[in-house]
Amino acid sequence: MRHGRISVCTGPAVLALTLGLWGLTREHSMWRDEAATWQAAHRSLAEIAHMVGQADVVHGLYYAVMHAVFVLFGDSLVTLRLPSVLATATACGLTALVGTRLAGRWAGMAAGCALAVVPAVQEHAQEGRSYAFVLAFVMLATWLLVGALExxxxxxWAxxxxxVLVAAWLNWFSLFALAAHAVTLVCVRADRARRVGWGLAASGAVVGALPVILTxxxxxxxVSWIKPLGWSTVLGVLATVAIAALCALLPRARRPEHTQAGEPHGRVSLAAVALPLCAVPQLGLALISVVKPLYVTRYVLFAYAxxxxxxxxxxxxxxTRLRTHARILLPATVAIALVALLPIELRLRTMESRVDDVLTTAATVDHVRSTADGVLFLPAARRDxxxxxxxxFAGLRDLALAQGPVESGTLKGIEAGPRDIERAMLSAxxxxxxxxxxxxxxxxxxxRTKRRVLDTYFVRRSDSVQRGRRVSVYERRATGRPHSPSATGPKG
Structure with missing residues (x-):
């Protein structure tokens, strides 16, 4: 039995691992979300605990894990992202196990490979964030649910x-999977004993996650940066759910693979598990986002499973319809999918694939810092x-910073008041x-003070826009007259 499970998991896990390791450093780039992980993981566990009481509590457990990774293996782009690669490979293996249990060996292997090929999954397999971990633990919970129902x-149930609790501590939006599992119980018409078992387990997990939720x-x-739902997002959600729903109508999806003699309430079909897992998280978060914008694909990445x-x-x-064996069709299908998605896959592994790159920005600052004596970040989050x-940034005085991020228990530090900032700027x-x-x-x-003082007392001498951020060098003017647009320096 154990040998059979390993053989089912191996193909999808190796595929996910290969795709994850391909271009892992993304041309030596790191975007702002990963920068948050980087700086948080370099703090002590006590400092992380101090920080999550004020910021990023939803990532607190993940930061603690990454702190341990950096202590054991050192800090680098590889160690930042490799845990996500391994978590994704685990999730694909678990998906294969769930599919095998519900619809047979080849259906399970195909499901695991399909998850590995999904572009969004490939993207987050190569990010130093918690979403691949959430995906893995949601699939572990789903596999355990199927076993507990049978x-x-x-x-x-324990x-x-x-x-479920670990997934919630990694990101409590994973509790949408718990709602999906509730729908599964309804679909399989679970008896009272199974409903009670699940209810106790679910209640325990939710209670355990309450500290994170309330904080x-x-x-x-x-999350105020999240935009209201756009039509592209809505259509993407509807298309994903529609495809899953159509596949769930197939006879093999509706027929339980394993039937427990004398236990009709333990029979679980793939459709009863897969369709709610795909639909409930996406539709649930989308409906909430009508009132409060919260929908971001990575928050419900596990729906792709x-x-x-x-x-x-x-x-x-x-x-079956083509009268060929799945061992032939599956590799061919994976190869076709990878070739068809190649432009997306190539772009995901470049520094242009993310909104910005803090390492390129740092290199630009390093090039110009000898000509300056102070630095400003606008907004303060760009201090990352x-x-x-x-x-x-050696030798540059942070003109706005009053208390550092570690001391203040924040990600960006605490800045001084407008008058103090203006005084510091005028001294440079x-x-x-x-x-x-x-x-x-x-x-x-x-x-606003930073912008006003720069416009009034300084003139821009150089300007560089690269990889999603701007680095400019300003020189103090001889007079206090606001400079005209023609006074700006060349753009490079």
Whole structure:
């Protein structure tokens, strides 16, 4: 039995591992979310605990794990991302196990391979963030759920509760999977004993996750950047759910693979597990986002596992219809999918694939810092590039910083008041500004002060926009007259 499980998992896991290791350093780049992981993981466990009480509590457990990884293996782009690669490979193996249990060996292997090929999964397999871990633990919980429904025992429900709890501590949006599992119980018409077992396990997991959920409510400003649902997102969700629903109509998806004699309530079909797992998280978060914008694909990345399970059944059904064996059709299908998605896959492994690159910004600052004596970050969150690459900022005085990120238990530190910032700026002759390339959105009084003082007392001498960030060097003017647009330096 164990040998059979290993053989089922191996193909999908190796495929996910290969795709994850391909171009892992992304041309030596790191974007802002990974920069948060980098700086948080370099803090002590006590400092991480201090920070999550004020910011990023939803990632607290992940930061602690990455702290241990950096201590054991050193810090690098590889060690930052390799845990996500391994978590993705584990998730694909678990998906294969679930598919095998519900629809047969080849359907399971096809499902695991399908999950590995999904572009969004490939993307987050190569990011130093928690989403691949969440995917792995949701699939572990799903596998444990199927086992507990077929042969319910207290130990099985306890393991299930533990997996759900860890997923919730990694990101409590994973509790949408718990809602999907509730729908599964309805679909299989679970008897009272199974409903009670699941209810106790689910309740225990939710209670255990309450500290994270309640603390995160006071940190809601951290997701204020999320935009309202757009039509492209809505259509993407509907298309994904529609494909899963059509595949779930296939006879093989609706027929339980394993039937327990004398236990009709333990029979579980793939459709009863896969379709809710695909639909409930996406539709649930989308509906909430109508009131409060929260929908980001990575928050419900695990929904793609439900889609992958449905696709696994589709591949086996096509093999039957085409009168060929799945061992022939599956490799061919994977190869065709990889070739068809090659432009997306190539782009995902470049520094242009993310919104910005803090390492390129740090290199630009390192090139110009000899001409300046102070640095400003606008907004303050752009300080992350200095926290990741402090050597590039050596000799530059942070003109706005009042208390550092570690001491303040924040990700970006605490900045001084507008008057103190203005006083510090006027004491400098040359200032390096690290900001965003687009139109300025100076939301705080400190940011408005930075912009006003630069416009009034300084003139821009150089300007460089690369990889999603702008680095400018300003020189103090001889007079206090605002400079005209023609006074700006060349753009490079």
């Amino acid at each position: 042969r319910p025992t207290g130990r099985r 393991w299930y509760a533990g997996a 995160s409510r006071s940190q809601v400003s951290l 439900g889609l992958a399970l449905c696709i696994g059944v589709l591949v086996v059904t096509l093999a 590039t200095a926290l990741v690459s402090p050597r590039a 002759r040359h200032i390096v500004l690290v900001t965003d390339p687009g139109p300025s959105r100076d939301s705080s009084a400190a940011d």
